[in-house]
Amino acid sequence: MRKKLLRSYWIGNALTLLIVVVFAAVMLVTDIRTDQGSLMAILNTASAWTTESSSNLQELADKIASSSPPLRVTFIMPNGIILADSGKEDQDPQKLMKQEEVVLALRHGIGEDFSLRDSLLHPSLNAAMLLDGRLILHLSNPIEEIKHLVTVYFPLIVLMFLAMIAVSHWLLDPVTRRVVKQLEQVRDLLEGTTSRDQINPEHFYPELRPAMENILYLIDRLRYDLVQISKTQDMQRDFVDNSSHELKSPLTSITGFAEMLYDEPELGLAQRQEYLGYILEECQRMIAIINDILMLERQDQRKIGEMARVDLNRVANQVAQALSPQAQQKDIAITVQGQCHVFAVEQDMWDLLRNLMGNAVRYGRQGGYVKVLLSEGRLEVRDNGIGIAREHRERIFEKFYRVDAARDRGAGGTGLGLAIAAGITNRYGAAIHVESEPGQGACFIVDFVRKL
Numbered sequence: 001m002r003k004k005l006l007r008s009y010w011i012g013n014a015l016t017l018l019i020v021v022v023f024a025a026v027m028l029v030t031d032i033r034t035d036q037g038s039l040m041a042i043l044n045t046a047s048a049w050t051t052e053s054s055s056n057l058q059e060l061a062d063k064i065a066s067s068s069p070p071l072r073v074t075f076i077m078p079n080g081i082i083l084a085d086s087g088k089e090d091q092d093p094q095k096l097m098k099q100e101e102v103v104l105a106l107r108h109g110i111g112e113d114f115s116l117r118d119s120l121l122h123p124s125l126n127a128a129m130l131l132d133g134r135l136i137l138h139l140s141n142p143i144e145e146i147k148h149l150v151t152v153y154f155p156l157i158v159l160m161f162l163a164m165i166a167v168s169h170w171l172l173d174p175v176t177r178r179v180v181k182q183l184e185q186v187r188d189l190l191e192g193t194t195s196r197d198q199i200n201p202e203h204f205y206p207e208l209r210p211a212m213e214n215i216l217y218l219i220d221r222l223r224y225d226l227v228q229i230s231k232t233q234d235m236q237r238d239f240v241d242n243s244s245h246e247l248k249s250p251l252t253s254i255t256g257f258a259e260m261l262y263d264e265p266e267l268g269l270a271q272r273q274e275y276l277g278y279i280l281e282e283c284q285r286m287i288a289i290i291n292d293i294l295m296l297e298r299q300d301q302r303k304i305g306e307m308a309r310v311d312l313n314r315v316a317n318q319v320a321q322a323l324s325p326q327a328q329q330k331d332i333a334i335t336v337q338g339q340c341h342v343f344a345v346e347q348d349m350w351d352l353l354r355n356l357m358g359n360a361v362r363y364g365r366q367g368g369y370v371k372v373l374l375s376e377g378r379l380e381v382r383d384n385g386i387g388i389a390r391e392h393r394e395r396i397f398e399k400f401y402r403v404d405a406a407r408d409r410g411a412g413g414t415g416l417g418l419a420i421a422a423g424i425t426n427r428y429g430a431a432i433h434v435e436s437e438p439g440q441g442a443c444f445i446v447d448f449v450r451k452l
């Protein structure tokens with residue numbers, strides 16, 4: 001990753017340098033072309049002057065040269081004798097005669113050439129013209145641009161380029177390192193070699209932060225889901241254990257009484273009736289447990305399509321009717337007041353009310369009351385029975401949790417009623433809680449509006 005970034009960085013720099021050099025070269029070629037045009041124009045003008053006044057060639061050479069400094073003007077005979085020269089230093093006539101532009105002028109009357117006469121640092125544009133077949137007018141114009149380019153601009157460009165690389169390296173290197181480090185952290189996190197807690201998205205670059213936050217969110221979700229799955233598995237295991245235990249105890253009793261009846265055929269009728277009564281009671285308990293387990297199971301299978309507007313007052317009155325044998329036994333008066341309509345599966349509302357009102361009767365006092373109070377979005381089931389101590393209030397909604405196992409089992413409870421009620425309210429996004437004081441009754445409140 002780091003190597004790739006560095007490679008891209010250097011390729012970018014090299015390309016920049018290439019572009020600068022190509023641009024400079026194009027500019028230079030354009031300049032030389034322009035100079036070439038000017039030189040030919042001067043050559044034509046100068047040749048006209050020469051043919052008009054051929055008296056003082058040296059004066060003429062100086063005059064032409066001064067018209068476009070640093071132009072050098074030379075008059076040379078075809079045999080190599082220099083007649084006039086505007087330049088200060090002497091030049092070698094033999095060498096001059098061999099130059100391309102002079103050779104061309106002798107052959108075709110006119111010639112031009114770009115020459116690196118002395119060295120790369122002294123290039124010049126040269127032109128020559130044969131006048132009347134006996135005199136050669138030679139112009140030589142040094143190209144200052146190349147000299148400048150080679151001596152000043154090129155070193156300057158290189159220097160600037162190096163400075164640019166140094167500065168960008170100095171500025172970019174820490175950034176590159178940090179980006180690479182941050183990406184490595186992401187990789188380590190995904191590979192599981194870094195712990196999620198070691199990572200703070202705030203320390204990431206803003207461009208990387210959203211991706212990091214998403215990854216952390218997904219990791220958290222995954223962890224949460226795994227915890228939930230493991231919790232669900234634990235709960236299922238507990239449920240199987242508890243159900244087996246709950247069913248095992250009545251079965252043990254039934255087996256015990258059945259064995260006694262079997263082993264002792266001479267038992268009296270009254271005793272037999274008593275044992276059979278116990279067996280019947282335990283069987284009913286088992287049926288109640290199995291019914292509640294099935295009710296719990298049914299919770300997840302309810303279909304949305306079965307939902308309708310349910311009148312809780314009507315359902316509560318039906319439940320009261322169904323509970324009337326138990327209520328009469330304890331001389332408990334069940335009343336239903338107020339109105340509440342909910343959009344739900346009616347069977348769910350029946351199960352909810354059946355469990356809350358059934359408990360209120362079961363744990364209610366002799367000659368007491370059960371009041372169902374309804375208002376919009378709210379259901380209360382109030383009794384004046386034994387009540388629930390604070391430490392049990394949260395746990396009573398767990399499956400098979402009982403405040404007093406022996407007492408509550410004896411009262412006919414399965415330990416699943418409130419778990420069923422909580423499951424139903426949970427499914428409807430409603431909240432259930434209890435307000436109670438030991439000895440002063442309990443009030444179960446279902447809030448259909450408030451989300452859990």
Ligand code: ADP
Pocket residue numbers: 355359360363364383385386387388396397400401402403404408409412413414415416417418419441442
């Ligand atoms: P059970 O079938 O044993 O009643 P529940 O899940 O319905 O099981 O209730 C759990 C426990 O909560 C009960 O065993 C009982 O101790 C307590 N409880 C529930 N409702 C009431 C109530 N209205 N008054 C007092 N205690 C209650």
